Amino acid sequence: MAFLRLSGLTVAAALAGGTAWAGCDLAGGDIRILGNDFAAINAVVDGARACEGDGVSFSANLTTEHRDIQVAALTPNPAEYTSAIVANSSIVPLINAGLIRPLDDLVAEHGAGLNRNQLITIDGQVMAIAFMANAQHLFYRSDILEQAGVAVPTTYEEVLAAAEAIRAAGIMEHPYAMNTKVGWNLAEEFINMYLGMGGSFFEPGTANPAINNDAGVAALEMLAALNAYANPDFLTFDSNATAALWESGQLALATMWGSRAAPILDDEGSTAEITGATMLAGAPTVGGGTTPASTLWWDGFTIAANISDEDAEATFVAFMHGLSADNVAANNDLAVWLAPGYTPGATAGGVFATANAGAAPYPMLPYMGLMHTALGDNLSEFLQGQESAAQALADVEAAYVTAARAQGFVE
Amino acid sequence: MPHRTFLWFILPSLLAMILFIALPIGSVLVQSMHVEHEQVLIETETCGPFGCTPSVSVDQNATRALREAQPLGRFNGLRTYTDRNHLATAEVAQAWSETDSLTGFAGRLMNLPFYKALAFTLAYTFVVTPLVIVLGMAIALGVNGLPQLMKGTTIFVSLLPMIVTPLVGSLILFWMIDADGVIGATLQRLTGDPNLSLKASPVLTWITLFVYGIWHSAPFAFIVFYAGLQTVPAETLEAAQIDGASRWQRLRYVVIPHMAPLVVFVVLIQLMDNFRVFEPIVGFSAAANATSLSYFIYSDLRGDVAQFGSAAATSMLTILGVAILLTPVLIRTWRDFNRKRV
Numbered sequence: 001m002a003f004l005r006l007s008g009l010t011v012a013a014a015l016a017g018g019t020a021w022a023g024c025d026l027a028g029g030d031i032r033i034l035g036n037d038f039a040a041i042n043a044v045v046d047g048a049r050a051c052e053g054d055g056v057s058f059s060a061n062l063t064t065e066h067r068d069i070q071v072a073a074l075t076p077n078p079a080e081y082t083s084a085i086v087a088n089s090s091i092v093p094l095i096n097a098g099l100i101r102p103l104d105d106l107v108a109e110h111g112a113g114l115n116r117n118q119l120i121t122i123d124g125q126v127m128a129i130a131f132m133a134n135a136q137h138l139f140y141r142s143d144i145l146e147q148a149g150v151a152v153p154t155t156y157e158e159v160l161a162a163a164e165a166i167r168a169a170g171i172m173e174h175p176y177a178m179n180t181k182v183g184w185n186l187a188e189e190f191i192n193m194y195l196g197m198g199g200s201f202f203e204p205g206t207a208n209p210a211i212n213n214d215a216g217v218a219a220l221e222m223l224a225a226l227n228a229y230a231n232p233d234f235l236t237f238d239s240n241a242t243a244a245l246w247e248s249g250q251l252a253l254a255t256m257w258g259s260r261a262a263p264i265l266d267d268e269g270s271t272a273e274i275t276g277a278t279m280l281a282g283a284p285t286v287g288g289g290t291t292p293a294s295t296l297w298w299d300g301f302t303i304a305a306n307i308s309d310e311d312a313e314a315t316f317v318a319f320m321h322g323l324s325a326d327n328v329a330a331n332n333d334l335a336v337w338l339a340p341g342y343t344p345g346a347t348a349g350g351v352f353a354t355a356n357a358g359a360a361p362y363p364m365l366p367y368m369g370l371m372h373t374a375l376g377d378n379l380s381e382f383l384q385g386q387e388s389a390a391q392a393l394a395d396v397e398a399a400y401v402t403a404a405r406a407q408g409f410v411e
Numbered sequence: 412m413p414h415r416t417f418l419w420f421i422l423p424s425l426l427a428m429i430l431f432i433a434l435p436i437g438s439v440l441v442q443s444m445h446v447e448h449e450q451v452l453i454e455t456e457t458c459g460p461f462g463c464t465p466s467v468s469v470d471q472n473a474t475r476a477l478r479e480a481q482p483l484g485r486f487n488g489l490r491t492y493t494d495r496n497h498l499a500t501a502e503v504a505q506a507w508s509e510t511d512s513l514t515g516f517a518g519r520l521m522n523l524p525f526y527k528a529l530a531f532t533l534a535y536t537f538v539v540t541p542l543v544i545v546l547g548m549a550i551a552l553g554v555n556g557l558p559q560l561m562k563g564t565t566i567f568v569s570l571l572p573m574i575v576t577p578l579v580g581s582l583i584l585f586w587m588i589d590a591d592g593v594i595g596a597t598l599q600r601l602t603g604d605p606n607l608s609l610k611a612s613p614v615l616t617w618i619t620l621f622v623y624g625i626w627h628s629a630p631f632a633f634i635v636f637y638a639g640l641q642t643v644p645a646e647t648l649e650a651a652q653i654d655g656a657s658r659w660q661r662l663r664y665v666v667i668p669h670m671a672p673l674v675v676f677v678v679l680i681q682l683m684d685n686f687r688v689f690e691p692i693v694g695f696s697a698a699a700n701a702t703s704l705s706y707f708i709y710s711d712l713r714g715d716v717a718q719f720g721s722a723a724a725t726s727m728l729t730i731l732g733v734a735i736l737l738t739p740v741l742i743r744t745w746r747d748f749n750r751k752r753v
Contacts (some may be wrong), residue, residue, distance in 0.1 A: 022487075033725050051714075052473045054430075067714065067715060068711075068712070068713050068717075071717065072519070088459070090715055090717055092714055092715060093470055093715050093717075095466070095469070096469045096503075098471040098474075117459070117460045118460065119458070119459075120457070120458070120459045121457070121458045121459075122455055122456075122457050122468060122469070124456075124465070125454040128418040130459060130460050133460055133461075181696060182698045182699040183698060183710075184714065194509070196653060201595070213732055231590060231608075232590075232606055232608040232610075233589070233590060233608050233610045234611075235611065235699040236609070236610050236699075238695035288634070296460075296461045297458055298461075299540075338460050351629075355461065356503060360461075361459065361462075361464065362462040363464075364457050364464075364466055365465075365466060365467055366450065366452065366467060366468060368715075369714055369715030369716040370716055371712070372715070373528065373710070373714050373716070376696075377524065377710065380525075380698075380699035380700075381522075384427050384699065387522070391522070395522065395570075398495050398498060399495065399524065401495075402494045402495045402496045403496065403718055403721065405446070405494075405719050405720055406446040406447065406487075406494070406718060407446070407447045407450070407716060407718065408446065408447040408448050408450040408485070409450050409452075411449075411662075
């Protein structure tokens with residue numbers, strides 16, 4: 001509920017602060033942005049580019065490989081980029097290494113138009129400004145569910161039943177898909193399912209792993225059961241692959257990212273019959289749990305520590321331009337915006353439903369990245385039927401402990 | 412050449428080799444023997460769009476002090492090499508003592524990431540290398556026998572797989588073997604099995620990667636052998652012909668002995684290249700079924716936390732592996748060299 005209420009506030013704040021950023025009013029400074037490459041981020045960065053000129057230089061490197069270079073790029077003094085656009089997982093290594101600066105002063109001076117819930121604070125200090133939310137949720141084809149005579153699933157058990165009904169009716173042999181490419185994607189699906197089962201990843205208060213338990217086995221078995229209804233190539237499916245399958249009409253049910261809704265529902269790459277029947281629903285619950293088996297994500301910007309205060313201010317002000325209510329409104333359907341100016345549209349329904357049902361945010365722990373990597377490397381053998389679920393989880397824990405020891409998190 | 416002149420002669424390239432090869436390898440070796448400092452963690456509260464949650468973060472000041480005292484990290488000796496994600500000495504010893512059959516032991520070994528990757532890497536090296544040599548030689552002999560007019564075009568077309576960037580080449584094949592792709596769909600039709608997937612089964616993935624490796628490397632062997640064929644002495648061939656040698660005998664007793672040094676050269680290069688197999692695993696999204704040592708290095712350095720120590724240790728083990736593989740070939744070459752000198 002909190003999430004939806006805040007989006008109401010969003011509109012009010014937009015009306016109040018819509019014209020606050022008519023000009024950049026910067027004396028000078030360098031703005032150099034590193035970030036991921038997708039439509040919503042492109043829109044923000046294009047908006048920020050308006051501050052270029054009059055002694056202000058502007059450059060942006062938007063690449064899907066941004067996570068692999070951000071630590072190295074922000075380490076030298078002066079840093080290669082004045083800002084890194086991050087998500088709640090990729091901000092962690094920057095905080096671990098102390099490479100981004102607290103933004104409290106800049107927020108006080110220039111952040112009047114921001115919503116309170118955009119401020120990412122760690123121990124009371126603002127470390128990032130979030131501008132959009134994302135989550136994986138259920139996509140379904142209303143026409144095919146109707147044809148198979150099943151209701152819209154709200155639990156993964158119902159997803160299994162619906163997939164079976166579709167298969168039994170001879171409509172599709174492989175009606176379901178999720179992003180299960182070995183590595184980061186597969187690990188993310190396990191994390192979602194495991195949190196949905198009520199599991200936690202670490203022994204309380206330590207970095208020691210605690211996933212080899214009943215919830216872990218149940219989560220893995222659910223992944224295997226679901227993927228029995230997926231194409232046998234499922235271990236190669238990333239977000240691009242599942243979206244393409246959906247647009248070609250080969251799927252009736254899929255768990256995909258909310259940020260994929262806009263490109264799927266637009267009039268490119270698919271037919272009107274498919275997009276017309278594509279519906280978005282919140283992420284299902286699993287195993288009798290009450291919270292959706294999904295994690296909530298935000299994308300936001302940070303400001304590098306190793307740069308001059310002038311560059312930091314210029315970068316912050318430029319982002320405020322990129323996130324102006326006008327710019328957000330002009331790009332309304334590209335994302336679930338957290339910034340003022342956003343009116344939730346048709347593409348946001350799945351993310352809102354998932355957030356309002358109380359899904360957990362992706363854990364921002366310093367050692368979560370190591371767990372994510374260990375999960376990505378060790379679950380495929382179970383899904384191919386080569387080892388037991390307990391063995392797969394034991395392998396994950398062993399691989400994680402080895403890596404965490406080398407990184408200094410466990411003894 | 413007097414030793415002194417020789418030294419001056421190779422000094423520039425020696426300097427370049429020290430600067431660009433020896434020093435980086437030395438730095439990787441040092442890095443592989445260090446691990447990160449113990450992280451000083453503090454309890455924090457993280458707030459964001461989805462509410463506040465208790466969390467943990469790294470204590471910056473304490474960590475900075477540790478880092479300044481020991482910039483390289485904690486000295487760890489060879490323990491990164493022996494940990495579970497590399498040679499896994501403790502796990503291997505345990506598996507050896509707990510299993511009573513070789514297959515049981517092999518099964519336990521294949522559950523360890525390093526040995527699983529090593530198995531694929533070695534299989535790839537020893538399947539692809541000989542087939543590349545044989546195929547390259549066959550293409551070279553074939554092209555050499557063509558009329559002059561057709562040679563240029565044929566050589567260009569034969570070289571295409573090598574000209575195509577490895578990642579692009581593997582991606583194109585990856586799409587072709589998709590269940591909806593031209594090769595994948597044809598295979599499903601031919602075998603009558605709608606669930607046949609070249610990407611899902613480990614065996615078929617391995618075969619796909621082998622085929623790709625041969626397709627990609629054969630042109631290299633071909634062009635080297637083709638150049639070699641131009642230097643086969645015509646008089647010897649004619650003499651053999653007059654002596655009544657058949658086409659096969661001329662190939663076996665004249666051409667192949669003449670080409671032997673080139674074969675050794677191609678074997679050396681191919682062993683090195685194939686042991687470092689990497690691009691096709693990424694291009695084919697094959698990590699579920701096949702990983703290699705190079706893929707591990709890549710995987711360690713990607714993601715939110717870059718594991719430099721682990722990647723450095725795998726790099727050193729790869730160099731060691733290449734050295735072991737090349738030793739027999741190098742010893743042979745050294746003996747030949749000495750024999751000729753006498």
